Amino acid sequence: MNKITVIGAGTMGNGIAHVFAQHGFEVALMDSSVKSLERALQTIGTNLDRMIKKEQIPPGERQKILDRIRTSTEIGSAVEGATLVVEAIPEVPELKHSLFSQLDALCPPETILASNTSSISISKLAAATRRPEKVLGMHFMNPVPVMQLVEVIKGYSTSEETGQAVMELARKLEKTPVLVNDYPGFIANRILMPMINEAIYSLHEGVAGVEAIDTVMKLGMSHPMGPLKLADFIGLDVCLSILQVLYDGFGNPKYAPCPLLVNMVTAGRLGVKSGTGFYSYERGVKEAVVARDFAGKTV
Numbered sequence: 001m002n003k004i005t006v007i008g009a010g011t012m013g014n015g016i017a018h019v020f021a022q023h024g025f026e027v028a029l030m031d032s033s034v035k036s037l038e039r040a041l042q043t044i045g046t047n048l049d050r051m052i053k054k055e056q057i058p059p060g061e062r063q064k065i066l067d068r069i070r071t072s073t074e075i076g077s078a079v080e081g082a083t084l085v086v087e088a089i090p091e092v093p094e095l096k097h098s099l100f101s102q103l104d105a106l107c108p109p110e111t112i113l114a115s116n117t118s119s120i121s122i123s124k125l126a127a128a129t130r131r132p133e134k135v136l137g138m139h140f141m142n143p144v145p146v147m148q149l150v151e152v153i154k155g156y157s158t159s160e161e162t163g164q165a166v167m168e169l170a171r172k173l174e175k176t177p178v179l180v181n182d183y184p185g186f187i188a189n190r191i192l193m194p195m196i197n198e199a200i201y202s203l204h205e206g207v208a209g210v211e212a213i214d215t216v217m218k219l220g221m222s223h224p225m226g227p228l229k230l231a232d233f234i235g236l237d238v239c240l241s242i243l244q245v246l247y248d249g250f251g252n253p254k255y256a257p258c259p260l261l262v263n264m265v266t267a268g269r270l271g272v273k274s275g276t277g278f279y280s281y282e283r284g285v286k287e288a289v290v291a292r293d294f295a296g297k298t299v
């Protein structure tokens with residue numbers, strides 16, 4: 001596998017293109033938006049500069065890595081010759097289903113089709129193609145160049161061979177892949193999201209305030225960031241939609257999203273991206289100090 005196509009050049013897609021190019025792969029990065037492609041190349045350049053400063057890559061590598069990335073807004077030419085396509089478009093089931101069916105029509109039968117989805121069923125995406133044995137999840141973590149894990153998800157019909165090929169590929173990126181089966185939330189979000197939800201319930205029930213909850217988990221459990229701040233970074237709307245996938249998928253009330261989370265999303269308090277979540281980011285993330293409960297009281 002030496003030619004990879006990445007579809008979607010947003011937060012995740014640019015990072016995925018970056019790590020493949022850094023490890024010697026030819027990358028076609030495709031997005032329907034020219035602006036996204038321009039931003040992606042800028043972000044990759046900035047991230048490479050940071051890596052050079054930290055002496056993680058030699059300065060001479062920068063241009064070589066960038067030269068391995070070809071951008072395109074045209075899907076047909078982008079997938080030409082690709083042995084693997086990694087999809088990183090928004091988490092909207094209809095969008096992804098239709099893209100997988102299009103990719104199936106465009107790519108030769110041996111091409112592996114992977115999705116970076118956080119929560120959409122891989123078996124369902126596979127069912128939109130005529131090659132379900134060659135469809136799987138390749139769930140990178142944000143920020144991709146930094147995070148070690150790749151959760152590799154086998155759908156109901158994914159072949160052993162496809163799973164192993166992608167595990168091997170992730171190792172070539174110097175990542176640590178973990179193979180899991182296709183159930184709602186896979187492993188990462190099945191465990192992370194109920195923890196975040198429980199932190200929100202604890203706040204909602206007045207057990208403790210925002211900073212107290214985060215401090216307990218940071219200092220008591222050695223988490224690098226408390227669950228409420230992490231939720232702000234992920235986006236409260238994203239947390240809510242993943243919890244809904246878990247709730248619908250398992251039909252178990254233990255996954256029911258906390259009403260405070262639902263209220264905050266309804267009110268447009270989405271975390272870092274909207275400027276306010278459990279913390280206020282209006283003065284920049286680094287200065288986030290204000291933690292208010294939903295009633296507006298400082299906690």
Ligand SMILES: NC(=O)c1ccc[n+]([C@@H]2O[C@H](COP(=O)([O-])OP(=O)(O)OC[C@H]3O[C@@H](n4cnc5c(N)ncnc54)[C@H](O)[C@@H]3O)[C@@H](O)[C@H]2O)c1
Nearest residue numbers: 008009010011012031032033036088089090091117118142
């Ligand atoms: N952001 C995260 O922290 C994170 C972490 C893990 C997994 N994910 C998953 O990764 C995927 C992408 O998330 P993101 O945060 O990078 O999204 P994003 O919104 O930052 O980027 C999505 C990109 O896809 C492009 N796009 C939309 N429709 C397209 C189409 N039909 N063809 C080509 N390009 C199209 C958009 O222009 C945009 O540039 C989602 O499935 C998400 O659940 C996100």
